[in-house]
Amino acid sequence: MSVLASFARRSTPYVKPIARSFFSPTVGSQHPAYQGHIPLNRFENAFLAAGSALISLANPRRGDMVAALGETTAGPSLDILRDRMLESPEGRRILKQRPRVTSQSVDMHKLAQYPQGTFGRSYVTWLERCGVTPDTREPVHYIDDPELAYVMQRYRECHDFYHCICSLPVNVESELALKFFEFANLGLPVAAISGVFGHLRLDAKKRARLFSEYLPWAVKCGGSARSLITVYWEERWGQDVEEMKRELGIWDPPEARWSKPLSEAAKAAAARK
Amino acid sequence: MLSLPRSLARARPLVPSRHIHSQHRTTSFGFKTIPEESKESLVKHVFDSVASSYDLMNDASSLGVHRLWKDAFVSTLKPGRKGPLRCIDVAGGTGDIALRILDHARESYADRETTVDVLDINAHMLKEGFTRFKKTMYHNTPQVSFHEANAQDMPHSLFKDDSYDLYTIAFGIRNCTSIPAVLKEAHRVLKPGATFACLEFSKVNNPLFSTLYDQYSFSIIPLMGTILAGDRESYQYLVESIRKFPSQPVFAQMIREAGFATGGDRDGGAWTDLWGGIACIHTAVKL
Numbered sequence: 001m002s003v004l005a006s007f008a009r010r011s012t013p014y015v016k017p018i019a020r021s022f023f024s025p026t027v028g029s030q031h032p033a034y035q036g037h038i039p040l041n042r043f044e045n046a047f048l049a050a051g052s053a054l055i056s057l058a059n060p061r062r063g064d065m066v067a068a069l070g071e072t073t074a075g076p077s078l079d080i081l082r083d084r085m086l087e088s089p090e091g092r093r094i095l096k097q098r099p100r101v102t103s104q105s106v107d108m109h110k111l112a113q114y115p116q117g118t119f120g121r122s123y124v125t126w127l128e129r130c131g132v133t134p135d136t137r138e139p140v141h142y143i144d145d146p147e148l149a150y151v152m153q154r155y156r157e158c159h160d161f162y163h164c165i166c167s168l169p170v171n172v173e174s175e176l177a178l179k180f181f182e183f184a185n186l187g188l189p190v191a192a193i194s195g196v197f198g199h200l201r202l203d204a205k206k207r208a209r210l211f212s213e214y215l216p217w218a219v220k221c222g223g224s225a226r227s228l229i230t231v232y233w234e235e236r237w238g239q240d241v242e243e244m245k246r247e248l249g250i251w252d253p254p255e256a257r258w259s260k261p262l263s264e265a266a267k268a269a270a271a272r273k
Numbered sequence: 274m275l276s277l278p279r280s281l282a283r284a285r286p287l288v289p290s291r292h293i294h295s296q297h298r299t300t301s302f303g304f305k306t307i308p309e310e311s312k313e314s315l316v317k318h319v320f321d322s323v324a325s326s327y328d329l330m331n332d333a334s335s336l337g338v339h340r341l342w343k344d345a346f347v348s349t350l351k352p353g354r355k356g357p358l359r360c361i362d363v364a365g366g367t368g369d370i371a372l373r374i375l376d377h378a379r380e381s382y383a384d385r386e387t388t389v390d391v392l393d394i395n396a397h398m399l400k401e402g403f404t405r406f407k408k409t410m411y412h413n414t415p416q417v418s419f420h421e422a423n424a425q426d427m428p429h430s431l432f433k434d435d436s437y438d439l440y441t442i443a444f445g446i447r448n449c450t451s452i453p454a455v456l457k458e459a460h461r462v463l464k465p466g467a468t469f470a471c472l473e474f475s476k477v478n479n480p481l482f483s484t485l486y487d488q489y490s491f492s493i494i495p496l497m498g499t500i501l502a503g504d505r506e507s508y509q510y511l512v513e514s515i516r517k518f519p520s521q522p523v524f525a526q527m528i529r530e531a532g533f534a535t536g537g538d539r540d541g542g543a544w545t546d547l548w549g550g551i552a553c554i555h556t557a558v559k560l
Contacts, residue, residue, distance in 0.1 A: 038505065044492050051500035064503050 034149060038141045040072075048072050048142065057197055064138050070190035071142040071152060077188050078148040084227040085151070091230035098150055099234050101157035106134045111237060112270070119164075119244055120237030126164040128268040129260045134160060154229065155186065161233045165241075165250055166221075169258045172198070173206045177214035177253060184222030186229055213254040225249040300450055303513025312450040313423075317395055319507045320366070320448075324397035326502040327367055333501055334494045334508075339444075342552045343369050346443060346472040349545070349554060353378030357386035358438040361462060363424045363455075364445020365391040366398030368405050368417075370472075374441070375411055385416070390437075392420045392427070393445075425454035427462065435464045443472040447518040456531035463559040469533055474515040475524075475546070475553035482549050490515070521546070521553055533557035 030039050040048065049072035055065040085091030099105060108127070114120035127133060137156045143149040159178075166181060168174040176198045183191035199207050226248045236244060245251065298309040307315065323330065331339045352358050352374045362371045371389040378384035393399045399419050411417045422428060424442070440459045449455045459469050477483040490512040498508030519527065525535050525543035535557045536542030545554045 041492075044496055047493065048496050048500065051496065055500055062503065065500065068499065 033144060034146045036139045036141050037144070037146075037149070039144060040142055045072050045142070053193065053197075056194075057200070060198075060201070066190075066194070067138040067140075067156065068142060069193065070156070070188065071140060073189040073193065074143065074148075074152065075189060077186075078143065078145075078151050081155070081186060081188075081227070081229050082148060082151050085230050088230045090232045090235075093235075094154065094230070094232050095147065095150070098154075099232070100153070101134065101160075101234075102136070103134070105234055108134075114237055117240055117242070118237065119233070119239050119241050122241045123161070123164045123237075125262070126167075127160075129258055129262065129264075130163075130170045131259055132160075132170055151229065155188065158228070158231075158233060161231075162228055165228075165245060165248070167252050167256070169256050171257060171259075172201060173210050173214070174256050176202075176210055177218055177256075180215055180218035181222040184219050185225055185227060209254075217253045221250055221253070301514070301517045303510040303517065309450055313394070315510075316448045316450075319510055320395040321397050322504050323502060323507050324366075324395065324401050327398065327401065330498065330502055330508070333497050338548065339552075342472065342547050343373055343443060345547060346370070346441075346470070346554055347373040347377050349556070350374075350439065350441070350468065350470055351377070351381070352439060353382040353384035353387050357384055357388075359436065360387065360389045360439040360441065361392060361432070361437045362389050363392045363440065363442040363459070364394070364448065365389075365441075365443070366393040366395065366402055366445075368402035370441050370443045371402070371417055372406070372409060372411075374439075375416055388416050388418075390418050390420060390432075392422050392424065392432075394421065394423050396421050424449055425451055425458060427458050432462050434461050437462050438464060438467045439470070440467070441470045441472075444474065446471055446473055447514050452519075452524075452527055453531065456528060456533075460532045460559055465559055467559050469528065469555075469557045469559065471524075471528075471555040473524075473553060473555070474518060475544075475550050476520040477550040479549055486549075486551060521550070521555075524555060528555060528557045532560060534560050 032039065048068055052065040052068040052072065055062050056069050060066065082095070085095050106123075108124055111120040111124045137153070137159075140149040140152045140156075143152050159182075162178060162182065163170065163174075166178060168178050176195055179191045179195040179198065182188060183195060199210055202210065228248070231248065299306050300309045300312050301307070302312055302315050320327075335342075347370065352360060358378070360371075360374055362374070365371055368391060371391045374389050375387060378387040391399070391402055393402070399421055403419050406412050406417055420431065422431070424445070440463050442455070442459075446452060446455055456469075463469060477486050494512050495505045495509045499505040502508070518524070521540075521544045522538045525538055528543070529535055535555075536544075540546050543555060543557070545556075547553060
């Protein structure tokens with residue numbers, strides 16, 4: 001696929017309009033505004049929103065469909081997030097520098113060097129504890145404004161940082177708890193949709209715990225915390241985690257179910273040194 | 274091709290300038306113009322990518338209608354009516370046509386001697402076909418065999434001159450780099466008096482229907498590819514390649530130039546339009 005994609009980038013001097021529709025007038029420019037941009041008209045956007053919603057529910061492993069759902073349902077929420085970012089100096093730095101979370105900026109070995117109790121070290125510990133790596137997220141395709149596309153990309157790439165700062169692992173109930181938190185904190189419709197439909201995949205006991213314990217935490221904590229999209233995580237690797245949580249207004253949720261105990265993960269993180 | 278002068282004007286070299294002098298032959302890849310040598314591998318990438326969801330996407334994007342077209346195609350040919358046939362199904366990948374041919378011969382004429390050699394350039398597609406055939410009664414019988422080969426250049430040892438009674442190619446010829454080369458090979462392997470049959474997407478002449486069809490093709494199909502197969506670009510290529518394929522009379526003329534005899538240049542003669550020209554069956558006889 002990458003052969004075709006790179007080919008598409010190189011070979012067309014004339015960028016042919018991609019989308020036309022009988023159903024609604026052309027929305028904005030129909031030419032790609034950035035690499036990977038796929039302009040959609042209103043009908044196509046709705047179609048993709050519906051299709052990606054169904055596939056995300058049926059097969060949550062389709063990360064590209066979850067991403068598409070987020071983009072097609074974003075609406076005005078990305079404008080609001082950008083305004084939040086513009087209101088804070090840290091957010092403005094993010095918009096100006098447009099940091100990306102890649103294997104260079106998240107060098108696991110370098111982060112493991114940080115002292116115990118710092119954000120960098122606790123992030124590596126979290127990755128070990130969940131048995132995940134910082135993988136490359138699906139690039140944004142369906143947002144027309146390049147800056148808002150970056151905001152969406154930033155949200156997607158910072159998702160794991162939210163996991164870490166909220167001390168939540170990657171199983172289904174914790175992901176849903178985090179989605180509720182994200183909706184309360186950032187206001188993205190996809191977070192609400194994932195929460196509202198995602199719990200159908202849980203058994204009754206987990207669902208009960210989700211709604212009785214995690215949902216109140218998510219709403220209270222997410223609603224009162226600082227907007228996490230304005231946090232420049234890459235500047236804060238050395239910051240003490242507890243101090244960071246106080247600064248952002250986050251407290252721990254009810255104890256979650258981890259795949260590895262903390263002691264084991266901490267040992268593994270130390271072993272990276 | 275008709276639009277070649279216009280596409281050449283838009284063509285841009287893909288390799289460093291010192292190689293430009295050797296790149297004078299171009300062809301189309303959807304709406305892009307590319308050097309001829311590249312088309313085969315690009316098409317290979319498309320079909321490697323779509324093979325596992327090919328049948329699902331066919332059903333979804335045509336809303337199941339492709340089955341009707343393939344049924345009509347094989348019914349028109351009536352394989353087995355005049356005795357067992359040696360058939361070759363080219364670009365036959367997932368085996369839709371081969372299976373219909375064998376079933377038609379068996380059900381309508383109690384013919385269990387007709388054979389089909391399924392040929393495809395793409396191993397993934399062939400594998401899907403082989404797996405599909407394992408669920409049928411033809412698996413492990415001499416009635417079906419699978420070969421990885423290029424329709425433009427079939428090995429003479431396996432595919433001898435004047436050896437087949439029926440040559441079919443369904444929804445495959447537009448993906449080939451050179452249609453005349455495919456037609457030439459078809460002419461070579463067919464016996465004199467044998468039938469050439471091609472089912473392919475074609476031009477919809479009714480302007481209103483054509484507009485609706487374009488909207489559907491360019492809006493819905495790539496999105497379906499994104500949703501069902503996670504692959505927009507392959508399906509964008511597929512719908513663009515349909516638009517680049519020659520119209521019915523032009524293709525009929527190409528068939529005649531390869532040495533075949535066709536009916537007159539009208540619907541019902543050299544070709545039969547299906548669903549207003551969305552698909553089209555071209556038939557011809559080797560002289």
